[in-house]
Amino acid sequence: MPIALLKFPTDLLREVFQQCDPFELYKLSKCSKRIQKSIRSGGTKNWKLIFRGNLVIVSVDGLHYNFDVTENPDEYFKTENPRGYENYITIPFDDNFDAFLDLLDTFRIRIVEYLRIEFGSFEQFSKLARGLIERNIEIEEVLIESTPQVKKVDKLMTLLTQMNTTQKFKCLKKFPPKFRHQMDKFPKNILIYSSFWFTIDQLLESTCVRIELHGSMLKNQDIDLFFQKWKRSGSFPNLRWLEIFSKNIDDKSPILGMIPPIENYGNRSIS
Amino acid sequence: MSSTEQGTSSAAPAEPTTAPESAAAPEVPESFYYVHGKDKVVHKVSAGALQHSALIHGMISNLGYTEEQAKANPFPFENIDGDILQMVVDWCNQHKGKPTPPEDTNLPKQKEKLFDLVLAVNYLEIKELLTYCCKQVAMMVKGKSPEEIREIWMIPTDAEDEAAEKEAKKRAGKEAAGETAAAAGDAK
Numbered sequence: 001m002p003i004a005l006l007k008f009p010t011d012l013l014r015e016v017f018q019q020c021d022p023f024e025l026y027k028l029s030k031c032s033k034r035i036q037k038s039i040r041s042g043g044t045k046n047w048k049l050i051f052r053g054n055l056v057i058v059s060v061d062g063l064h065y066n067f068d069v070t071e072n073p074d075e076y077f078k079t080e081n082p083r084g085y086e087n088y089i090t091i092p093f094d095d096n097f098d099a100f101l102d103l104l105d106t107f108r109i110r111i112v113e114y115l116r117i118e119f120g121s122f123e124q125f126s127k128l129a130r131g132l133i134e135r136n137i138e139i140e141e142v143l144i145e146s147t148p149q150v151k152k153v154d155k156l157m158t159l160l161t162q163m164n165t166t167q168k169f170k171c172l173k174k175f176p177p178k179f180r181h182q183m184d185k186f187p188k189n190i191l192i193y194s195s196f197w198f199t200i201d202q203l204l205e206s207t208c209v210r211i212e213l214h215g216s217m218l219k220n221q222d223i224d225l226f227f228q229k230w231k232r233s234g235s236f237p238n239l240r241w242l243e244i245f246s247k248n249i250d251d252k253s254p255i256l257g258m259i260p261p262i263e264n265y266g267n268r269s270i271s
Numbered sequence: 272m273s274s275t276e277q278g279t280s281s282a283a284p285a286e287p288t289t290a291p292e293s294a295a296a297p298e299v300p301e302s303f304y305y306v307h308g309k310d311k312v313v314h315k316v317s318a319g320a321l322q323h324s325a326l327i328h329g330m331i332s333n334l335g336y337t338e339e340q341a342k343a344n345p346f347p348f349e350n351i352d353g354d355i356l357q358m359v360v361d362w363c364n365q366h367k368g369k370p371t372p373p374e375d376t377n378l379p380k381q382k383e384k385l386f387d388l389v390l391a392v393n394y395l396e397i398k399e400l401l402t403y404c405c406k407q408v409a410m411m412v413k414g415k416s417p418e419e420i421r422e423i424w425m426i427p428t429d430a431e432d433e434a435a436e437k438e439a440k441k442r443a444g445k446e447a448a449g450e451t452a453a454a455a456g457d458a459k
Contacts, residue, residue: 001383003408005424012393015401019409030417031426077416 006035014042022047022058022065022107023089027077029106036106044108048140049100051128053118055085056100058107067103069093097124101131111138117160118145122152129159139165146172146193154179161185174215188238200225209238216246220253220260227256303338304331305345306360310353313345320363325396351391355384359391362400370399382411 005016017025017039029036050057050064058065068083070076070090081088093099097120103109112132117125132139142165144150144157153173161169161183168189175194183190183202188209192198195213200222203211223244229235251260304321307313321327327346336344348356385407392401412420420426427435 002423002425003386015405016408019406024412027417028420031421032429032432034432035426
């Protein structure tokens with residue numbers, strides 16, 4: 001028995017939309033421009049979006065709805081899961097990047113739970129990053145993988161660090177030797193695998209809870225300067241963990257009056 | 272405070288209770304109100320059952336009607352079909368004084384009445400029943416393709432929407448032209 005849904009008043013329509021899961025609501029949005037407008041004007045959703053490169057996932061109270069793309073009309077909106085995913089659907093798009101932005105707009109999502117930079121061109125990632133910056137979307141966690149597909153990481157970094165990343169920024173990709181970058185905004189946690197460009201000035205400006213710098217160029221004097229400041233009351237109130245791997249840390253000059261390696265001071269050590 | 276708590280003078284005598292704890296606190300006599308839909312069939316409903324409806328609860332909370340006054344002044348809901356109102360009244364009676372469980376087997380299931388039921392429940396502001404009904408509506412398209420959804424929910428295509436919009440504009444234009452001509456005629 002059909003129901004003329006669009007004859008419902010707006011508040012009732014919204015109530016029905018509230019009861020739809022992401023798959024049904026997305027398919028509904030593709031029925032007509034009018035219904036799509038109606039869904040998009042239904043206010044922001046507290047759903048979160050995840051970009052895994054090969055999949056776009058809508059996270060609803062911890063339950064994941066996996067969206068995959070296809071250009072084959074015979075496979076549009078199929079829920080069979082050839083890759084073994086549960087809660088899976090294929091949607092008509094050329095690539096996951098456009099699908100991601102479309103899902104973001106259709107559901108008026110304001111938070112991206114996880115953004116994984118792994119497969120795709122620089123142009124695609126740039127478009128994605130610009131889309132997130134323009135929409136002022138909060139990104140909880142960003143991961144830049146070390147795969148060969150991730151190109152022009154130096155240019156990409158400039159865009160990615162302009163995003164509103166709040167929880168974690170993790171970069172496993174190596175930067176070209178001449179790369180220089182100034183991080184202005186800091187999420188709670190940063191882990192940079194190739195951090196030679198991360199200067200003592202940036203470290204002194206950081207507001208993180210946890211910092212892990214691998215491949216650093218920081219020296220004993222830098223660490224000493226930082227620790228002297230950290231010791232002062234009110235400095236780095238958020239910082240709980242600092243891990244620096246640098247070949248420039250040696251046993252030639254003191255850090256806090258001690259010559260490295262410094263060990264067995266409670267559970268902390270500098271070696 | 273609800274009418275039940277205020278205790279209208281003509282309320283039905285309290286049922287004797289067997290539970291020892293309720294024996295200590297005498298039960299407040301229940302008051303009743305009357306509603307009717309489009310078919311004019313009057314339903315007698317307790318104030319406790321009517322509390323589910325924010326609209327009716329708001330109407331009765333300060334009335335202080337006697338039984339006779341309530342009977343003589345049933346609330347008319349002319350925009351609601353009789354059988355739909357009956358469904359709503361039944362549901363309110365079944366859930367008097369208790370919240371709706373997440374999976375409520377007592378809820379109306381007639382799909383052909385769902386559209387009218389949703390409108391009635393929305394009008395009467397029965398939040399829990401509305402949520403359930405909207406869930407029922409949403410379930411109608413579970414696992415369906417966009418084409419099937421369009422049919423089930425009678426969603427016009429973009430072309431149909433555009434044609435309807437053109438038609439509406441044309442009609443509005445004709446009406447405006449008619450009004451202008453009439454005004455010119457009046458001026459003469």
